[in-house]
Amino acid sequence: MATLTADRKRALRTELEGMLGRGAVLSDPDELLVYESDGLTLFRALADFVVFPQSAEHVSAVVKLAHREGLPFVARGAGTGLSGGCLPAEGGIVLSLMRMNRVLEVDYDNQLAVVEPGLVNLHLSWKVGPKGYYYAPDPSSQQACTIGGNIANNSGGPHTLKYGVTTNHVLGLEVVMPDGEIVWLGGKTRESQGYDLIGVFVGSEGTFGIATKIVVRILKKPQAVKTVLAVFDEVDQASAAVSEIIARGLVPAAVEMIDQLTIGAVEDAFGCGYPRDAAAALLVELDGLAIGIETQAERIVAACRDSGAREVRTAKDEAERQLLWKGRKSAFGAYGRVSPAYMVMDGVIPRTRLPYVLRRVNEIVDAHGLRVGNVFHAGDGNLHPNILYDPRKPGEEARVVAAGAEIMKVCAEVGGSISGEHGIGLEKADFMPFIFSAADLALMQRLKHAFNPQGLCNPGKVFPTRKSCGEAGAVAYRPHAIEEQGLAQRF
């Protein structure tokens, strides 16, 4: 990246202020510091400018300026990403979309909403909730993360198992292309013509352009919900139960697993009623029609018992259900009780390989002299091993990073993936060859080139680069601001 001279920088600042208004442009290093990293504090990078556009035209004008100047630029939502995706890795301009946060239209009859990218995920469900609707993708950061960030990362959540991830809920996108042109991909209808540009834009981690309007589906809230807790003396039994539930023809809304270390931490902190001596527990949720839900719950109970569960209970009422979910959701906060820091891993495996992979995870972490707590979306095989460590002990963080890479290799070996929801960003760019060949990556590069030929839009992400190897320095994990405020936990 060419560094800007002080004069040039001043001139550009004036020009940007002319476009966006005063108070919409930051360029002082002190102010820029807030935007130097996202939820993964391992990586940091400073931009030349952070700007706050309020419309697609604003975004387009800024992007055109960046294009003209050959300056890299990157969109930023709430900055809750966990792979360094919104970092200005090569300087340039950060476009914060937090001022574009309106719900523009809700069409209940056609079950869709048009929103701006800076809208906080949960705020959409709040908006449509009174009429009995909700927005299904529910990342646990949903009180803070934006729909635009969700689009970029194709985010998921506990209910992904039944309802799908972000990409299954997007109908249309207004996009500012990397040359500044404003283009609609798809629209409000269910189908669109030609290549599925929405399908490839979603999950492109901000490297294909900047979404400025988003059309999403909203769903009717289910008539009934039922929650089952199954307790196991062996992790293998709990893992087997996951496959057993699936193999018996059941499609729960969520199947989450919590291991012994995590249960201990949760019980210390909150006392949610999970048995401390259990090796693992499964939290299974069913939803849908009120009628028939009992029959399905009975099948879940039977599948768990046949897999060796020593206790299976169904939440009697909403209060008990809430308590069980509190245990699950506060797990991350609870690790604070047992460790000064932890790092969350994100990998996916075929569900039937759970017993083997969980054993391997434990062995790897043991071999590095560390401890791990597992709390994750077992139903779709999305692991989140949380490696506990003490950042003050020299070398410990490096061991965590090394163990993380080995765990990713195991996911790859069993035919899985190196990310289920947090994305590649800077963090895992060098792991891409674990699962993709040079030819696979070359095709992805060509696709990127079709959208982003100059490469100015969010450079340095997704693909392996030497730079991303070098920057992965040892920096202590710090909880994200929204975790500190108790607003969300790291799933």
Place this chain on the structure above:
Amino acid sequence: MQPAVLEKLRSIVGAPHVLTGVDLSPYVVEGRTPEAAVFPGTVDEVRAVVTLAAESEIPVIAWGGGTAAAAGVAAARAGLVLGLTRLDRVVEHEPGDLTATVEAGRTVAALQATLRERGQWLSLDPPDETRATIGGVFAANASGPRRQLYGTARDLLIGLTVVTAEGAVVRGGGKVVKNVAGYDLPKLFVGSYGTLGIIVECTVKLRPRPDDERLVAVSFDRMKDAGATVRALMASDLIPNAIELLDGASLRALTASAPPAPGAGASAALLVGFDGVPDQVAWQVSELGRLVAATGGRDVREVPAETWPRLARAAAAAFPACAVMRLSVLPTQVADAMEQGGELARGRGMASAWSAHAGVGVVTASLALADGRQDLGVVAAVLREWRGIARGCSGFAVLDTAPLAVKEAVGVWDDAGAAGRIMRRIKEELDPKNVLNPGRFVDSI
């Protein structure tokens, strides 16, 4: 085709797997005979064939069951048909993972039969299951009535292997149900009609087969009432797996082929499907009866399961020869679009038949060409007006089936706008020599 190239093709796949001359008759599309048809038995052979064709500058037309072979505009040069039916193995089916990996040339029916043995299915019900291949269904983004609940190809394809225009083998996605590593290549190839790469293997997400399923027909005297019913149904607690709306002509076609008839003589009908455990299905069927009583529905009755595969074909089955157009609109606009479109055709003295996946706003319209005396100008005018209806609903319309002259007059694809330019760039990046199914697709891709 040069004899030398033909010889090389024979040496790649074996002489019995290269067809020429009169053997090519099943592969004639719109009067054009391909230069040869070749049937590789392995992915390596596919690679070798594509590489050879690219070197020799012969267009390659991927061919599954041929059910969508006439889609789009005929290519300028007929080229080489690359048949995938020998690649038909189920590579892996792990019931506990609810996933399967299958070679592209296996028919949908054959795949479903394998999955059924373990109580599972691929929740996609495209037409012509016994001919349509998995690869072809994904390449053409085919779907059926049950998309109401289960979505379409894009929601089910989690991984794939393609042979690129340059003969490289590329994998996208994976075999896990949740995956955000790298760009979503499976989505790119869904609906790409063989223009970006040859799909040779697919990994799909499966579902358990429901315990029970029922299809219920409700008749209406007015299309408007049927439309209002769709709206009420979508706002209710019911979870139908299909909401098919038929006009009188489509209904007559459906009932003619399948007695006992769902409410013959009605001017519109809804066919609503439910699945799940038996008490859920029974409850929903009775709730539906209650719901339609308030919206002008009558004659509520269950129809046999054999009706399912005929639903999507009902409009086209109304006439011995027809042009078929698919309109994409919002669900609430479906009934109006159907009524308006029918009137426009009648106004020009032509008969039409309409059906829709009403809950998702996908409408199929067929325009009778039965006696062959229709003025091409009038046919084209009606089809253009229909396209106008779709655009007026901020949607679009694609001409699925029509004689070549009509296709040329009306245009198969709708205007792709600025997005079309991005599609073009993708095509140029992935197939710079324009070898794969050239000219058939949107924006002359």
